[in-house]
Amino acid sequence: MRTSRLLPIILAATALLALPGCSRVKDDWKAAQGADTSEAYQDFLQQHPDSEFAVQAQSRLKQLAEDRDWQQAAATDTFFVETIARGRRGTGMVGFAESSPIHPTLTRADIESIVSFIRTWGAQP
Numbered sequence: 255m256r257t258s259r260l261l262p263i264i265l266a267a268t269a270l271l272a273l274p275g276c277s278r279v280k281d282d283w284k285a286a287q288g289a290d291t292s293e294a295y296q297d298f299l300q301q302h303p304d305s306e307f308a309v310q311a312q313s314r315l316k317q318l319a320e321d322r323d324w325q326q327a328a329a330t331d332t333f334f335v336e337t338i339a340r341g342r343r344g345t346g347m348v349g350f351a352e353s354s355p356i357h358p359t360l361t362r363a364d365i366e367s368i369v370s371f372i373r374t375w376g377a378q379p
């Protein structure tokens with residue numbers, strides 16, 4: 255009898271105690287989203303590894319890393335040459351250095367010429 259009367263009070267008190275923590279997670283998540291940097295999401299995950307936003311934080315971290323890799327790689331001709339030669343796995347883009355019934359087989363020299371040609375587009379106004 256005594257326990258059953260105390261129970262709602264204990265539950266309410268626990269909920270009240272949990273509230274500030276909960277809003278802190280939300281505030282920290284909003285701050286991380288506002289900054290939208292790898293460092294911000296890493297900090298967030300370190301402080302709230304089990305929060306409801308952890309999966310979103312992880313996936314944004316992964317996306318930012320991929321964007322960075324892509325930007326770095328895209329600055330080099332080698333990356334373009336390799337992409338055209340080998341294709342992009344998981345997409346409709348086949349490797350043009352591989353023989354195929356639907357396209358001519360390009361040599362490395364052909365591909366390098368194509369990349370040099372494409373590079374000239376950037377120089378035009």
Ligand code: HEM
Pocket residue numbers: 333334335337338342345346347348368
């Ligand atoms: C002469 C050069 C190139 C040719 C002829 C070419 C051709 C193609 C073709 C036919 C597709 C398939 C499109 C479709 O699914 O309908 C494709 C997709 C794609 N290509 Fe290329 N490509 C070239 C250069 C490049 C380069 C330099 C990159 C990256 C550095 C690249 C990245 C991609 C990507 C990511 C896709 C997939 C797009 C998607 O599925 O949303 N391609 N390309």
